[in-house]
Amino acid sequence: MNRYVFDACALIALFNDEDGADVIERLLADADAGECSITMNKFNLFEIYYGYLVANGEEFAEGILGMVKDSGISVSDWFTDELMREAGKAKQAHRRMSLADSMAIAQARIDGATLVTSDHHELDAVEQAGTLNFLWFR
Numbered sequence: 001m002n003r004y005v006f007d008a009c010a011l012i013a014l015f016n017d018e019d020g021a022d023v024i025e026r027l028l029a030d031a032d033a034g035e036c037s038i039t040m041n042k043f044n045l046f047e048i049y050y051g052y053l054v055a056n057g058e059e060f061a062e063g064i065l066g067m068v069k070d071s072g073i074s075v076s077d078w079f080t081d082e083l084m085r086e087a088g089k090a091k092q093a094h095r096r097m098s099l100a101d102s103m104a105i106a107q108a109r110i111d112g113a114t115l116v117t118s119d120h121h122e123l124d125a126v127e128q129a130g131t132l133n134f135l136w137f138r
Contacts, residue, residue: 004037005041044103
């Protein structure tokens with residue numbers, strides 16, 4: 001079974017109906033059918049919550065959290081030593097990378113999953129290093 005980890009931009013694209021939202025919808029449908037699994041680290045979910053909280057208010061942001069909960073995405077809230085170390089190594093190797101992106105990379109590495117993102121600006125270098133599989137949705 002294919003395993004995926006969503007970066008924050010994957011769900012933001014879906015919720016804002018941006019380019020690539022159809023790819024995210026298809027992955028969620030596949031997960032609902034039991035054809036793949038999708039995980040998101042809670043740190044990346046925090047990015048989404050915070051952005052909508054600032055832009056749209058608490059009620060809207062809470063609605064977004066409800067939608068994620070109902071989506072079938074498994075939200076990993078474990079900040080283990082292994083996750084901390086993997087995120088630290090990712091950030092060390094690519095120092096300009098955000099902390100949130102290092103958490104998504106660490107989650108994908110630990111899960112043996114493909115990272116679903118559109119964040120070429122920070123993550124193209126990781127793909128070029130050949131240490132992680134990516135699914136670019138735009």
